[in-house]
Amino acid sequence: MISEKYRAMLGGKSVIRTLSEFAAKRGAEIGYENVFDYSLGNPSVPVPQEFTDCCIRLLREKDPMQIHGYSPSLGIPSVREAVAASLNRRFGMNYGPEHIFMASGAAGALAHAFRAVTKPGDEILTFAPFFPEYRPYVEGAGDTLKVVPADTQAFQINFEAFEELVSKKVAAVLVNSPNNPSGAVYSEETLRRLADILRKKQEEYGHDIFLISDEPYREIAFDGKQVPYVSSLYENTISCYSFSKSLSLPGERIGYVAVNPACREAETIVNMCGQISRGTGHNCPPSLIQLAVAEVIDRTADLSVYETNRNLLYDCLTGLGFTCVRPEGTFYIFPKALEEDANAFSQKALAYDLILVPGDTFGCPGYFRMAYCIDTEKVKRSLEALERFVRTEYGKQG
Amino acid sequence: MISEKYRAMLGGKSVIRTLSEFAAKRGAEIGYENVFDYSLGNPSVPVPQEFTDCCIRLLREKDPMQIHGYSPSLGIPSVREAVAASLNRRFGMNYGPEHIFMASGAAGALAHAFRAVTKPGDEILTFAPFFPEYRPYVEGAGDTLKVVPADTQAFQINFEAFEELVSKKVAAVLVNSPNNPSGAVYSEETLRRLADILRKKQEEYGHDIFLISDEPYREIAFDGKQVPYVSSLYENTISCYSFSKSLSLPGERIGYVAVNPACREAETIVNMCGQISRGTGHNCPPSLIQLAVAEVIDRTADLSVYETNRNLLYDCLTGLGFTCVRPEGTFYIFPKALEEDANAFSQKALAYDLILVPGDTFGCPGYFRMAYCIDTEKVKRSLEALERFVRTEYGKQG
Numbered sequence: 001m002i003s004e005k006y007r008a009m010l011g012g013k014s015v016i017r018t019l020s021e022f023a024a025k026r027g028a029e030i031g032y033e034n035v036f037d038y039s040l041g042n043p044s045v046p047v048p049q050e051f052t053d054c055c056i057r058l059l060r061e062k063d064p065m066q067i068h069g070y071s072p073s074l075g076i077p078s079v080r081e082a083v084a085a086s087l088n089r090r091f092g093m094n095y096g097p098e099h100i101f102m103a104s105g106a107a108g109a110l111a112h113a114f115r116a117v118t119k120p121g122d123e124i125l126t127f128a129p130f131f132p133e134y135r136p137y138v139e140g141a142g143d144t145l146k147v148v149p150a151d152t153q154a155f156q157i158n159f160e161a162f163e164e165l166v167s168k169k170v171a172a173v174l175v176n177s178p179n180n181p182s183g184a185v186y187s188e189e190t191l192r193r194l195a196d197i198l199r200k201k202q203e204e205y206g207h208d209i210f211l212i213s214d215e216p217y218r219e220i221a222f223d224g225k226q227v228p229y230v231s232s233l234y235e236n237t238i239s240c241y242s243f244s245k246s247l248s249l250p251g252e253r254i255g256y257v258a259v260n261p262a263c264r265e266a267e268t269i270v271n272m273c274g275q276i277s278r279g280t281g282h283n284c285p286p287s288l289i290q291l292a293v294a295e296v297i298d299r300t301a302d303l304s305v306y307e308t309n310r311n312l313l314y315d316c317l318t319g320l321g322f323t324c325v326r327p328e329g330t331f332y333i334f335p336k337a338l339e340e341d342a343n344a345f346s347q348k349a350l351a352y353d354l355i356l357v358p359g360d361t362f363g364c365p366g367y368f369r370m371a372y373c374i375d376t377e378k379v380k381r382s383l384e385a386l387e388r389f390v391r392t393e394y395g396k397q398g
Numbered sequence: 399m400i401s402e403k404y405r406a407m408l409g410g411k412s413v414i415r416t417l418s419e420f421a422a423k424r425g426a427e428i429g430y431e432n433v434f435d436y437s438l439g440n441p442s443v444p445v446p447q448e449f450t451d452c453c454i455r456l457l458r459e460k461d462p463m464q465i466h467g468y469s470p471s472l473g474i475p476s477v478r479e480a481v482a483a484s485l486n487r488r489f490g491m492n493y494g495p496e497h498i499f500m501a502s503g504a505a506g507a508l509a510h511a512f513r514a515v516t517k518p519g520d521e522i523l524t525f526a527p528f529f530p531e532y533r534p535y536v537e538g539a540g541d542t543l544k545v546v547p548a549d550t551q552a553f554q555i556n557f558e559a560f561e562e563l564v565s566k567k568v569a570a571v572l573v574n575s576p577n578n579p580s581g582a583v584y585s586e587e588t589l590r591r592l593a594d595i596l597r598k599k600q601e602e603y604g605h606d607i608f609l610i611s612d613e614p615y616r617e618i619a620f621d622g623k624q625v626p627y628v629s630s631l632y633e634n635t636i637s638c639y640s641f642s643k644s645l646s647l648p649g650e651r652i653g654y655v656a657v658n659p660a661c662r663e664a665e666t667i668v669n670m671c672g673q674i675s676r677g678t679g680h681n682c683p684p685s686l687i688q689l690a691v692a693e694v695i696d697r698t699a700d701l702s703v704y705e706t707n708r709n710l711l712y713d714c715l716t717g718l719g720f721t722c723v724r725p726e727g728t729f730y731i732f733p734k735a736l737e738e739d740a741n742a743f744s745q746k747a748l749a750y751d752l753i754l755v756p757g758d759t760f761g762c763p764g765y766f767r768m769a770y771c772i773d774t775e776k777v778k779r780s781l782e783a784l785e786r787f788v789r790t791e792y793g794k795q796g
Binding site for chain 1: 403
């Protein structure tokens, strides 16, 4: 008997995917270079050459049994060591390898974190706007996702709404900074205030509330900004990282869970991740990629193109009269649409070959997301289309 | 609040792992080369050079965005195509790429198969002796594993016991041939009889009963034996494959689900796998490895050492008076212990630096497993220890 649960999921088509498919189809008609496809958050810069060289060297020089052999279920010890040392060096933490669990990307890391510190039926709170895959991730663990409405002023945290929603049933709070889709970076002030409330609520409710920090964009910050390291500001933090964006290798499925050593039973949580894997069919990220990543642990791809694109788009959009929080990181921008219904707005944009994703899918209606992980040259050409779109449909001046 | 469910799992230490840790510790004392460690099923031959060359070529010559980019959630289309074509060529099937889902090893493949064709609370039947990880795999999907007692005569199927257990609550039957731990290969006769019963039961109960076929050892068969392809004998079959053993790359986590095109809604089942992934945090096997495996799809590592080792051990064991079914594949042998309690037997063997795993852990008390994926030279040296062990402890003549 085919599972009705998963069959039902087949019906719910992702808006992002539908738009991306439209872009591909339109590209087949007029040439993809003429479609201003801002739909998908796919890195657009190559992996660093050091990573490639390192893979080749490992393949050439090392014993294939070591390179391709089973990884222990928590990850290869030397790799866990390298991750801990890098985090300590960069963020003044005191992780040991025993606080690190190697996971297949952020999706894998989150799947483990949710199962480790909640039980089915618990609530996980997150903040709009948010990455829509959080819902299946959270529901896959048997938990319920509750969403705190957005602070649309700055895309920091709407604390009033948060305090109302952080009930006794909340086992974990999920943050994502730098944020997909807003591009906002939570300030140290925001995070300190969040931590204070969580500590107070922990005491009030008599149980831990974990902060699960989804950090795939941690390395993509603009204007030399230092992204505050969430775990350094709240003890019960589980950081979920992916190398997909920083190293531009989303297909290789590599990331990790880092449990703050100040967590009660931090090491137990990591060990439990190895048990959780047995039930979900996860068995470590690929061994070759683990070993290679460890050797380029502090490197990133050349991420500067994202800042260039951010500047071009932000200036153009605000010039056209859009209300828009200036992104401090990621490769997303999240302006307010020029009419209340962002879906209608996005539909109209298609006539100008502009692929914009309405904010409803991120829990923030009335806004839209542009993923500017595309060639700068194309961004430049899209500005004219944006101007034409706005002038024609909304009568504003460029 | 840390999950009590997964915390409790930390207590249950695997017997295999405990023995393997003992072997490592003993190795530190007397040199690992002197420990006859038959505990772990880790491939002992290198990946084929073609695979390594292919990885290096992809890394050197191809666009890194393609090599390391996101894989579609069902797998890279050309890779699914290559898998389907290979299965069709080798087993006379008629798979299309739409029947293939790329998964991170057999563990990932099974996790998807269970979720796709059962609902929590359903029963999955398997046959003793069986791979002990089946229990957490099945329970992770919310199902209950029921075990059909072993046919200890030939390690085929105890059909009498099977017919008693295949109740209306059974949604799927899980087979593993060539079998870990027995090394037995299900004959075509066994599989035809199994299929006949399943068809009869499907009709009687008015619902599908899926055959989930776990096939990581499919390519390791001895004496030129052709392993019957399970799916060719029963329509509602889902094959779960891993390249871990055939290509000797267990750390790279690559395998697939192949749904028999004759299954009702075969393509829907594959599409559902993409939905299941969202809840478990699985996102495709690594892209580089997918692409490389597709290029060496019909190759294997040099697996001949396993047959050499099988011959040496089988001859020695039967010569020493052990009752033993002659393995037709895998790299395991599963003789009857020389006393009723195989745990006591294995404990005594440790004094001879022989690491043997008692059969209780495989649902078959009174037997023991030897994983002979080790150097032939070490196997040869171990024969003397086996002889000494048996003669001293059980008074038999070698």
